[in-house]
Amino acid sequence: MITDIESATPALCRLHLGSELRQLRHEARLKASQVVRRLLWSPSKLTRLETGENAMVEPSDVIALCDMYGADEEKRAQLVGYAAVTKTKKDWWQTAEYRPAVSPTFKAYLGLEATAAAKHEYASEFVPGLLQTEEYVRAIYQVSDLARDANEVNRYVAVRMARQEALGRMDSPLRFAAVINESVLRRRIGGSGVMCAQLAHIVTMATTLPQVRVQVIPFSSGVHEGMNGAFTLLRFRDGGSLKPITYLENYADAQVVRSGEIVDQYEIAFADLQADALGPKESLGMIRAAIEEHGAHGQ
Template sequence: MTSTEEDGPSSTLPRRQLGRFLRDRREATGFTIAEAAKLVDLSRAVLQRIETGQIQKVQRQDVQALCEVYDVGREDTRAAVDLATQARFKNWYHVYGGLFSTAFNMYVGLETAAHRLTTYHDQHIPGLLQTADYAWAIIGAFPEFTSPDDVDRRVEHRMKRQALVTRKTNPVQLDVLLHVSVLYRVIGSSSTMAAQLRHLAEMSKRPNVTLRIQPYSAGLTWGIPHGSFIVMNFGRTAKGEPLEPPVVFIEGGAAQDMYLEKPDEVRLYSELATAIQDTCLGEVESRNLLRRVAKEHERREW
């Protein structure tokens, strides 16, 4: 699919990602919104709307000027200006899901801003709950990552992301639904799996984490093979209005990642998550199953 500028509402995702990036860089340099706006000849209100992703057509020259004020490097400046360009495209997320470097990684930006993540996985354990050994086995298996140092950096980055779950102040609410096959698929080794499942059992006791397992007997929810997905919600204002529109993320694997933000699409996946949850084991039963399967992996190791 080739993106062209279209009539009608554009995707909010690049605008929101660009806004987060500019806000983070402004705060890192110590400027207030009013100070930064004055330096680039914008009003405070306009810059605030840029930072919150509320302006549909962000001017490229404004992004360039802000990056210069914040002393942003050439590569990240070019990516930021490109985001301002792509923010005009209605179908942006279909094409540019995984394009940018760490600073512009769309998924990480959304995950960091999220208040609640509802995730269903039928292939592997979600990154926010992976052990380092399990993550190394997954990342290291990808054919493009041939350097151990490269794999190490990626694993380190994944481990740092887990602070979203374990931090003391406002940890993300993580609702995890796992198909039981994930427990038996050996990633790395049997000892790696045993340690991973015991880690899951411990994490599931945290007040901000719920973890439930869908058994084989549940069959296909809605009778369709739907695959893994994540529903991201971003909290509400004091008036009860969403801080940001919710988003569904579907990891593409060997293909392109997909981000869905149309209300009907988000509602469909939210209802699917609820339907899956209705077929899952309870939290205590799921935790006991994790420990039981961990013991099975330990016996295999011998």
């Protein structure tokens, strides 16, 4: 539950609203198909409400669901308050500056990342987004099919930089643990200068921000749990109503996975990766060595 609705972000309100509505439906012993049939809604409308994917939520829709579920007056007022915030405020990625660079699927993920208490990420090919420098991001998108001109590249860079503000939140900074494949350190993106600055930035973030933990899984580890690809895990403050999620992304698609069974599998995989990886101090030593190698190559 959000104690101060007026100061809450729309993303946080949507997530809590969706979780509470889903819980009320389960308590009323109603299937989603029964609800949409009674209200003459499309199935996707209820799904978006319960997963917090709508940019805005109509208070009248919340009232209709509360009536059907038999919610008491206190709960009804709380949920309508959540909906009102989504109507009166915008998250940063919904503003005109960023909107063109954010796909619908990624928008759903940004809402989760912006409200998460902790993020665990295995990075197999690129430096994790929250640790990337502007020059590194720009080097990626300048050769990507996703960005065809300078304006598009600038928008993608702006989105990536804005996301990193989660690590510096004044009230509760995001706790971030990353396991990086050694190949990420070796792959030259944007030239030796860009790579040296990028790797140095990782060292700075990991040594100056206590909530940031970086480990490297070396080639010498052999087969490991991350060999099927990169993944991200998010955990939320309210462990009771907002369940952990997994985010998966590839060249053609991206998805938010909410199934508890699947999320548990990725939680175990990440714990195994941390165990197989070098410790934080040893990892920073490997990163510093990679900086020297890139610097020597550029001379």
